[in-house]
Amino acid sequence: xxxxxxxxxxVAFVAVGVLVVALAGLLVERQLRTGLTAWIAAELVAKAExxxxxxxxRIGSQAPLLAKSAGARLTLIDAAGRxxxxxxxxxxxxxxxxxxxxxxxxxxxxxxxxxAIRYSQTExxxxxxxxxxxxxxxxVRLARPxxxxxxxxxxxxxxxxxxxxxxxxxxxxxxxFFTFRAVSPIGRLAAFTDxxxxxxxxxxxxxxxxxxIGRLAAxINGIIAVLQEKIRAADEKRRQLESVFAxxxxxxxxxxxxxxxxxxxxxxAALLSGCCGEAVGKTLLEALRSTPLHDAWEAxxxxxxxxxxxxxxxxxxxxxxxxxxxxxxGGSDRERKTxxxxxxxxxxxxxxxxxxxxxxxxxxxxxTPLTAIIGFVExxxxxxxxxxxxxxxFLETIQANAQRLNRLVDxxxxxxxxxxxxxxxxxxxxxxxxxxxxxxxxxxxxxxxKGVRIVKDLPAVPPVRADxxxxxxxxxxxxxxxxxxxxxxxxxxxxxxxxxxxxxxxxSDTGQGIPRNEIPRxxxxxxxxxxxxxxxxxxxxxxxSIVKHLMxxxxxxxxxxxxxGQGTTVSLRFPLWExxx
Amino acid sequence: MERxxxxxxEYERELQEIKDGLLYLGALxxxxxxxxxxxxxxxxxxxxxxxxxxxxxxxxxxxxxEEKCIRLLALRQPAARDLRFITTxxxxxxxxxxxxxxxxxxxxxxxxxxxxxxxxxxxxLPRMFEGVRGMxxxxxxxxxxxxxxxxxxxREEDTVIDRLNDQIFRELLTFMLEDPHKIPVSLYVMxxxxxxxxxxxxxEGIADMVVYMITGKSVRHKAGAEKR
Numbered sequence: 001x002x003x004x005x006x007x008x009x010x011v012a013f014v015a016v017g018v019l020v021v022a023l024a025g026l027l028v029e030r031q032l033r034t035g036l037t038a039w040i041a042a043e044l045v046a047k048a049e050x051x052x053x054x055x056x057x058r059i060g061s062q063a064p065l066l067a068k069s070a071g072a073r074l075t076l077i078d079a080a081g082r083x084x085x086x087x088x089x090x091x092x093x094x095x096x097x098x099x100x101x102x103x104x105x106x107x108x109x110x111x112x113x114x115x116a117i118r119y120s121q122t123e124x125x126x127x128x129x130x131x132x133x134x135x136x137x138x139x140v141r142l143a144r145p146x147x148x149x150x151x152x153x154x155x156x157x158x159x160x161x162x163x164x165x166x167x168x169x170x171x172x173x174x175x176x177f178f179t180f181r182a183v184s185p186i187g188r189l190a191a192f193t194d195x196x197x198x199x200x201x202x203x204x205x206x207x208x209x210x211x212x213i214g215r216l217a218a219x220i221n222g223i224i225a226v227l228q229e230k231i232r233a234a235d236e237k238r239r240q241l242e243s244v245f246a247x248x249x250x251x252x253x254x255x256x257x258x259x260x261x262x263x264x265x266x267x268x269a270a271l272l273s274g275c276c277g278e279a280v281g282k283t284l285l286e287a288l289r290s291t292p293l294h295d296a297w298e299a300x301x302x303x304x305x306x307x308x309x310x311x312x313x314x315x316x317x318x319x320x321x322x323x324x325x326x327x328x329x330g331g332s333d334r335e336r337k338t339x340x341x342x343x344x345x346x347x348x349x350x351x352x353x354x355x356x357x358x359x360x361x362x363x364x365x366x367x368t369p370l371t372a373i374i375g376f377v378e379x380x381x382x383x384x385x386x387x388x389x390x391x392x393x394f395l396e397t398i399q400a401n402a403q404r405l406n407r408l409v410d411x412x413x414x415x416x417x418x419x420x421x422x423x424x425x426x427x428x429x430x431x432x433x434x435x436x437x438x439x440x441x442x443x444x445x446x447x448x449x450k451g452v453r454i455v456k457d458l459p460a461v462p463p464v465r466a467d468x469x470x471x472x473x474x475x476x477x478x479x480x481x482x483x484x485x486x487x488x489x490x491x492x493x494x495x496x497x498x499x500x501x502x503x504x505x506x507x508s509d510t511g512q513g514i515p516r517n518e519i520p521r522x523x524x525x526x527x528x529x530x531x532x533x534x535x536x537x538x539x540x541x542x543x544x545s546i547v548k549h550l551m552x553x554x555x556x557x558x559x560x561x562x563x564x565g566q567g568t569t570v571s572l573r574f575p576l577w578e579x580x581x
Numbered sequence: 582m583e584r585x586x587x588x589x590x591e592y593e594r595e596l597q598e599i600k601d602g603l604l605y606l607g608a609l610x611x612x613x614x615x616x617x618x619x620x621x622x623x624x625x626x627x628x629x630x631x632x633x634x635x636x637x638x639x640x641x642x643x644x645x646x647e648e649k650c651i652r653l654l655a656l657r658q659p660a661a662r663d664l665r666f667i668t669t670x671x672x673x674x675x676x677x678x679x680x681x682x683x684x685x686x687x688x689x690x691x692x693x694x695x696x697x698x699x700x701x702x703x704x705x706l707p708r709m710f711e712g713v714r715g716m717x718x719x720x721x722x723x724x725x726x727x728x729x730x731x732x733x734x735x736r737e738e739d740t741v742i743d744r745l746n747d748q749i750f751r752e753l754l755t756f757m758l759e760d761p762h763k764i765p766v767s768l769y770v771m772x773x774x775x776x777x778x779x780x781x782x783x784x785e786g787i788a789d790m791v792v793y794m795i796t797g798k799s800v801r802h803k804a805g806a807e808k809r
Contacts, residue, residue, distance in 0.1 A: 285601045285604045286601075314714070
């Protein structure tokens with residue numbers, strides 16, 4: 001507020017002004033009084049000296065006249081101090097005191113003139129006395145009331161006072177004006193810095209004055225600029241970190257010193273699908289019911305060593321997560337926070353499992369025929385060769401197994417060809433019905449032998465875009481499976497329909513079906529739904545895998561619909577010949 | 582919901598330890614059931630034996646929790662909400678310990694079953710395992726998030742489990758009647774089914790305790806009458 005500083009100065013100025021008026025007035029008055037008194041005394045003395053030139057007798061007789069012309073009371077005193085004449089006292093009487101010892105008389109005796117100011121009992125006021133010694137002895141004394149002298153002073157006292165007051169007021173006004181000019185920038189600076197303190201960093205202050213206040217203002221402006229820059233930089237940094245934190249696909253969780261969840265990023269929320277608004281404030285165990293994670297966290301708390309582990313989470317989705325527990329740097333010992341980073345490795349684990357299964361299966365598939373071959377060869381070498389019939393039987397078995405191995409290698413090669421992208425197709429316009437007939441020609445004998453009926457429901461459909469040989473492979477495989485897994489007396493139905501920009505062929509059987517949860521894995525190499533049965537029926541276990549890849553290479557799809565005890569339908573969708581790539 | 586701050590951080594920590602202990606037990610029993618389901622479907626006897634061995638840990642933690650609860654009752658003499666929490670915690674840990682025991686029993690039966698030929702693919706049993714695990718998880722979730730609605734859903738799920746149990750019973754009865762050789766396997770499967778049904782009852786008990794913990798109202802025996 002401008003008030004405080006300016007008010008204080010104003011009050012100070014007024015006080016000084018009043019003091020000046022008082023002091024000046026007093027001093028001037030005293031000076032005047034002294035001067036005037038001295039002047040009047042001098043005048044009185046001069047007049048007395050003139051009168052003292054006359055002989056005493058003359059003075060005595062002319063006393064009233066002399067007193068009147070001097071304008072004072074005249075007293076004649078003899079050398080002994082007796083009053084011989086006095087214009088203010090009527091008749092001389094014995095009662096008048098001896099005046100010899102009055103100070104003016106003494107002074108006159110010693111110095112030739114004497115003055116004094118004395119309070120007169122008779123007149124009840126101050127009188128000014130001037131005494132001059134007479135040549136023949138004795139003194140003449142003139143007296144005037146002091147009031148006469150000082151009366152003029154009293155007269156001028158009041159006008160003088162008002163003059164002084166006027167002067168001081170003028171001076172005050174000027175002083176206040178200039179003070180205001182000097183002080184008001186400070187007030188504006190104060191108001192401006194008030195705003196800054198409230199957090200409003202906008203704007204600058206302008207101050208015209210040079211000198212210290214101008215420098216102050218310039219400095220404040222500079223400080224604001226620096227502050228703003230620092231804040232901007234910090235904000236920028238924070239935003240960067242926030243977006244990193246939020247945008248990471250890994251899940252991040254920060255625990256406070258007590259082990260409660262402080263922050264959770266979006267990646268983590270995605271992993272935990274939905275329960276994360278509530279996770280803040282909970283402990284690890286409350287949010288994620290994983291005992292290995294809890295144990296690892298306890299171990300970390302004790303040792304402080306960064307820990308890595310893999311945990312499984314059950315729930316709506318079964319997840320496998322790779323977790324790293326480490327300390328958040330910075331912060332005091334008491335405030336030690338923990339950072340947990342979660343990687344979703346579910347898919348990785350799944351792929352690993354597929355690979356392991358594949359290797360196990362390949363090994364088994366290769367070993368079985370090999371064992372048979374080796375066994376029979378050994379038997380032959382040990383002497384069975386001698387018996388031609390048995391030898392022939394053994395050799396035929398060896399041949400069959402060797403061919404099985406061969407087929408296996410062929411299929412594996414085909415599959416790896418797909419994966420390496422080496423598969424080349426020569427697509428043509430193919431009539432599905434014709435291709436089916438060719439495939440059926442191969443499969444029908446086995447179907448008839450088994451007592452499985454094949455029913456065709458094939459309306460006219462436009463030609464499809466396919467590689468003729470590969471198509472044959474696909475159809476053979478699918479039909480073969482259908483017949484294989486349909487028990488005696490069952491039916492395999494072939495239906496075709498033009499739909500959705502392509503032609504869909506559906507091969508349905510009335511076999512035992514496949515459990516719903518196993519369907520996604522059917523395309524895996526060597527995956528068999530009913531392991532024991534499938535191996536019995538022959539086949540390499542790679543068929544469906546090959547079909548899947550072939551369909552994909554053609555730009556079509558393979559879909560399998562089945563349920564335990566309800567048969568299976570394999571749907572193959574081929575693109576139309578006209579459909580340009 | 583506001584977390585109630587206790588005058589002593591120590592006391593707060595002790596209460597949290599009990600809560601964590603219950604969750605730990607819950608996670609262990611869930612895992613035992615998950616492994617049980619897998620041991621059954623994969624006919625994995627190794628896994629079954631592992632489940633039985635790990636029940637020791639469940640028993641040990643149950644005792645620990647109980648001791649902690651009693652200690653708190655003696656030293657802190659809690660009132661109102663805290664008192665409810667601690668007394669229900671004692672009951673919940675009892676339920677969880679029984680669940681653990683039954684999971685171990687199931688594993689024992691699985692061991693036996695693995696030595697006998699399978700008469701049909703297991704379809705309902707895995708569903709029961711899954712359902713029961715869900716019930717345990719939901720009831721403990723209800724405790725963590727103080728959500729009475731979740732505890733309610735657990736009770737509803739119990740009906741489903743009961744029905745599955747009945748279904749298995751009827752199906753196996755048919756098998757046993759048509760072929761006496763199938764009796765041993767059927768009996769063991771029925772025992773497993775029954776154990777799972779009882780586990781579900783325990784999980785429902787936990788949910789009821791949680792409702793009492795949160796609201797102070799007991800819903801235990803009321804619903805039993807409804808069911809009948």
